[in-house]
Amino acid sequence: MEETLRFEDIPGVEWVPSPRPFITIDASKCTGCGNCLRVCLAGVFRLREKKAEVASLERCMECASCLFVCESGAVDFGWPVGGTGYRSEWG
Amino acid sequence: MSAVDYDVIVVGAGFGGPVAAKRCAEAGLSTLILERASTPGQKVISSCTIPFYGFLFGPQWIRDGDPPIERPITGIRNFFVRDGKVYATDNSFRVPGPLANRLAIGYTVYCRPFCTWLAERAVEAGAELRTSVAAVDVIMESGAVKGVVTDGGEELRCRLLIDAEGVQNILARKAGIRKTYRPEAVELCLLYDFKMAKEDIDRICGYQIEYYWAMPEEKIIAPLGEGSAVYIFPYRESIHMTIGRFLKGEEGVPVLAKELDAYYRRFFQVDRWREMYAPRTELRARIWDTCPIYAGLYQDMRSMPTFGDGVLLIGDAAGLEAAAIADGVPSAWFSAEMAAETAIEALRAGDTGASFLSRYQRRLEEHPLIPALISDTHRRDLAWARWSGDEAEMRRRVNQGWGIRLMGHLALPVLRAVYREMRRDPRVLKNWLDMFNRYHRLYA
Numbered sequence: 001m002e003e004t005l006r007f008e009d010i011p012g013v014e015w016v017p018s019p020r021p022f023i024t025i026d027a028s029k030c031t032g033c034g035n036c037l038r039v040c041l042a043g044v045f046r047l048r049e050k051k052a053e054v055a056s057l058e059r060c061m062e063c064a065s066c067l068f069v070c071e072s073g074a075v076d077f078g079w080p081v082g083g084t085g086y087r088s089e090w091g
Numbered sequence: 092m093s094a095v096d097y098d099v100i101v102v103g104a105g106f107g108g109p110v111a112a113k114r115c116a117e118a119g120l121s122t123l124i125l126e127r128a129s130t131p132g133q134k135v136i137s138s139c140t141i142p143f144y145g146f147l148f149g150p151q152w153i154r155d156g157d158p159p160i161e162r163p164i165t166g167i168r169n170f171f172v173r174d175g176k177v178y179a180t181d182n183s184f185r186v187p188g189p190l191a192n193r194l195a196i197g198y199t200v201y202c203r204p205f206c207t208w209l210a211e212r213a214v215e216a217g218a219e220l221r222t223s224v225a226a227v228d229v230i231m232e233s234g235a236v237k238g239v240v241t242d243g244g245e246e247l248r249c250r251l252l253i254d255a256e257g258v259q260n261i262l263a264r265k266a267g268i269r270k271t272y273r274p275e276a277v278e279l280c281l282l283y284d285f286k287m288a289k290e291d292i293d294r295i296c297g298y299q300i301e302y303y304w305a306m307p308e309e310k311i312i313a314p315l316g317e318g319s320a321v322y323i324f325p326y327r328e329s330i331h332m333t334i335g336r337f338l339k340g341e342e343g344v345p346v347l348a349k350e351l352d353a354y355y356r357r358f359f360q361v362d363r364w365r366e367m368y369a370p371r372t373e374l375r376a377r378i379w380d381t382c383p384i385y386a387g388l389y390q391d392m393r394s395m396p397t398f399g400d401g402v403l404l405i406g407d408a409a410g411l412e413a414a415a416i417a418d419g420v421p422s423a424w425f426s427a428e429m430a431a432e433t434a435i436e437a438l439r440a441g442d443t444g445a446s447f448l449s450r451y452q453r454r455l456e457e458h459p460l461i462p463a464l465i466s467d468t469h470r471r472d473l474a475w476a477r478w479s480g481d482e483a484e485m486r487r488r489v490n491q492g493w494g495i496r497l498m499g500h501l502a503l504p505v506l507r508a509v510y511r512e513m514r515r516d517p518r519v520l521k522n523w524l525d526m527f528n529r530y531h532r533l534y535a
């Protein structure tokens with residue numbers, strides 16, 4: 001059985017954790033504006049020493065909002081490994 | 092030149108990809124579909140009422156088939172909310188009474204079963220489907236796309252790539268064809284799915300979708316023009332509810348987790364929800380996704396190419412969502428068929444260069460519906476009602492965009508599409524009526 005994660009506050013969705021991280025932040029480009037934190041519904045990011053960093057990809061629904069709002073091009077958004085990440089029957 | 096593995100590789104088995112793949116496979120092209128989810132549609136999130144024009148003017152095999160539809164939709168009910176109460180209703184856009192058992196303005200569907208159904212039809216036609224595989228890069232040779240690299244490191248070569256990857260545009264950006272959509276053009280939608288008994292839905296929603304509109308001080312939706320209404324879409328034994336907001340508005344980038352939750356909390360206090368829905372619904376899912384709804388309204392976004400050397404883009408990847416009605420499935424289907432047609436011609440001619448493929452973009456521009464849908468400013472123009480602070484102005488504009496006066500601007504493109512289809516084959520009229528009947532039976 002593959003390992004899946006569920007969260008009480010996000011019913012109807014399960015996650016198969018990706019063996020590789022799929023969102024990364026280039027600290028040399030990040031201006032610390034916090035846009036990625038503002039739009040993320042999954043709490044993926046946190047600010048540390050005026051730079052954004054990825055705190056946890058566990059609840060990420062791969063919507064790419066962080067990518068769209070990053071003006072400095074610091075967010076590198078890719079896909080979780082095929083067959084992993086979120087899935088839902090109710091989309 | 093290195094050998095190719097496939098004539099055509101289609102990336103994405105959402106709404107558009109399988110339609111393109113089926114047509115290519117039927118023309119005898121060796122066709123591979125790559126899908127990163129383990130089951131098609133499991134990573135597609137949508138509200139999702141597919142308007143009638145998608146079915147009438149989209150792929151014949153969907154029209155004449157038995158796709159898994161949830162519920163026919165026969166009209167839009169616009170509710171206007173003030174002080175937590177619905178104070179006015181506009182349900183002027185609907186199929187007239189006697190025809191409501193026969194015609195529909197759209198059908199609600201769940202993405203997983205629907206996209207799975209589409210992908211199965213493509214496979215039946217001879218396409219190969221590989222799930223749980225993400226394409227992570229394009230193979231480029233002298234500026235031309237020659238294939239993709241998978242997340243397993245495999246290089247898959249093709250004569251032509253059809254990119255149906257959706258709004259994130261990862262591959263199209265890697266190929267240097269597109270840039271990311273600007274945040275003002277992208278809406279983030281938070282969706283709730285509730286179980287509800289069929290009899291309750293029949294009685295409360297019936298076959299109409301519900302939109303709830305309000306001025307900003309009500310705080311049940313994003314500032315007018317910068318988001319959607321609250322949508323409630325009836326399914327067979329469930330309802331889908333959506334609230335959305337663009338990633339950037341007049342006041343910059345909003346704190347969306349807080350805002351969207353606050354809208355929901357306030358909306359759950361609105362009298363109609365509290366009295367009619369709350370006692371009869373049970374939350375089943377909470378999901379979210381982005382859609383490039385205003386991509387057609389920004390010149391720089393709209394003028395990004397939809398093709399390149401060796402590659403054609405369809406659906407959300409090509410920025411084809413309707414800017415007011417916010418539907419993207421019909422254009423994904425239309426563009427999928429045109430892309431497949433172009434691919435077939437290009438491979439026959441042995442020319443997959445950008446100048447040959449440019450006919451695809453021309454076809455998109457000449458399509459009777461797509462340009463009208465993606466450039467419809469009614470939703471964005473709701474901001475005028477916000478600026479004026481005039482509720483009557485809001486109701487007038489909602490009537491234009493989602494009430495009977497919607498007919499004013501939709502009628503001409505639809506009639507053009509009808510004319511085009513009738514000229515090809517007048518018997519299509521009978522097929523359309525058969526479709527409405529069959530879908531009605533599928534539902535019943």
Ligand SMILES: Cc1cc2nc3c(=O)[nH]c(=O)nc-3n(C[C@H](O)[C@H](O)[C@H](O)COP(=O)(O)OP(=O)(O)OC[C@H]3O[C@@H](n4cnc5c(N)ncnc54)[C@H](O)[C@@H]3O)c2cc1C
Nearest residue numbers: 103105106107127137138140226257280406407418419420
């Ligand atoms: C909340 C919301 C509500 C909506 N409501 C409606 C509505 O009511 N009516 C309507 O008509 N439209 C609606 N839309 C829009 C509609 O869902 C989209 O326009 C439509 O899904 C676009 O189809 P597509 O084929 O372009 O992309 P998608 O359907 O998004 O399919 C893309 C597919 O590609 C896969 N993929 C992506 N990248 C890769 C890769 N690199 N490798 C392998 N696989 C990959 C994805 O997993 C996915 O399956 C809504 C959208 C949202 C987000």
